[in-house]
Amino acid sequence: MWLSEIMLQQTTVAAVEPYFRVFIARWPTLADLAQADLNDVLTAWAGLGYYARVHSLHKCAQAIAVTGTFPTDEKALRRLPGIGAYTAAAIAAIAFGRRAVAVDGNIERVITRLCAVTEPLPTARPRIHTLADALMPESRCGDFIQAAMDLGAMLCTPRQPVCMLCPLQPVCAAHRQGLAGSLPARANKSPRPIRQGLAFVAVRKDGAIFLRRRPQKGLLGGMMEIPSTPWRPESWMLKEAVSLAAPLSLFWQLLPGMVRHVFTHFQLDLKVAIAHAGPDPAAHGIWIAPEQMGEQALPSVMRKVLAHALRYGY
Ligand code: SF4
Incomplete structure (x- = not known):
């Protein structure tokens, strides 16, 4: 659990x-x-x-x-x-069968509709929590929560709630007012900022690829990575990126296209450069054979970088 x-x-x-x-x-x-x-x-x-x-x-x-x-x-x-x-x-x-008010996204939606809360999210959250507390029974709280979660996942779905089959329909304020499909209302989100970087895919003669571990603290903490420049609002030119952040002194070539990955708070656009290394170049990291990549703690964004390099035939 x-x-x-x-x-x-x-x-x-x-x-x-x-x-x-x-x-x-x-x-x-x-x-x-x-x-x-x-x-x-x-x-x-x-x-x-x-x-x-x-x-x-x-x-x-x-x-x-x-x-x-x-x-x-x-x-x-x-x-x-x-x-x-x-x-x-x-x-x-x-x-543990305690009385506790747990409100996940599904329950939030069900309560918003059941009580016709028209105030937009996220400002409506304290009120939704108060309403959930008022509705929560004294016993079998866990069953109540799981039933509400299931109702939200299977009937009171985000886009097209199936009110015809819903056991709450007789008491549902949003259904009565014809608001079911338009709730919960959401405040307009500001667009995600875009950050840009340039990743360096170094390939050894035997096909192994250079990886290093990210610092334990911060985004993707402790995961393995394809080395890259810092991620910033401005685009990177290859020459600047190589002089500041290339992990190895090699002949780097920029690949066409780029990799896009969406994190919660920003969108990352990564250009990808590739270089071929000699048999045993000195660097702080590890060389991993392609067939062993699956055993590495490589986050999705780094797998996308590898797939991009592969597409252009590293
Ligand atoms: S009647 Fe419709 S809007 Fe109301 S709780 Fe059921 S599925 Fe959701």
Whole structure:
């Protein structure tokens, strides 16, 4: 339950399912996960995104392994790494039968419609939480939460709610007012800023590719990367990028096109340069054979860079 809640933060069930299976098979108990090497856990998480979660997950497993018990109430759960208000409430209610108000995206939508909350998100959130608290029963809180989640996922869907089949239809204010499809309202989002970078794909004679590990703190912390320039608003010219950030002194050539990746708070456009290296060039990083790339903690954006280089026949 804890593992699935952490994995499902900002991520769909379909994306999480294969990762969840791998984690459970590889580290079946909390103690197993606590003892696992962080790099192995990062590698198993590669591709799932939001990598700060995996650091917190590992720290959380270690913290619980020390005390020997999993906390059961919201307050104690909130003190654990990576467990925020929603996750603490969901675990307390669903795993331990406590009365706790957990409001995920599905429940938020159901309550917004049920009570015809026309105020836009995110400003409406405190009110939605108050309404959820008022609706929450004293017992079987976990069942209530899971039923509301399922209703939101299967009937009260974002675009076309299936009100005809919904058991809440007789009491649903949005349905009565003809507002179901237009709620929840959302405040206009400002467009995502664009950052630009240039990635360096170095290929050794035997086909191995140069990777290095990112710093533990910050975006994609501790993951492997294709070295690149800093990411900034302005575009990079090859000459400037090579002089400032090339990981090896080689003959770099710019490939056509670019790689685009959307992070939560910005869009990244990466140009890709390629160079061929001698048998054993000195550099701070590792050389990985293409068939071993799957064993590396390479985030999706870096896999896209590799695929781009491959497309142009490195
Ligand atoms: S009646 Fe329609 S809008 Fe209201 S809760 Fe059910 S599916 Fe959602």
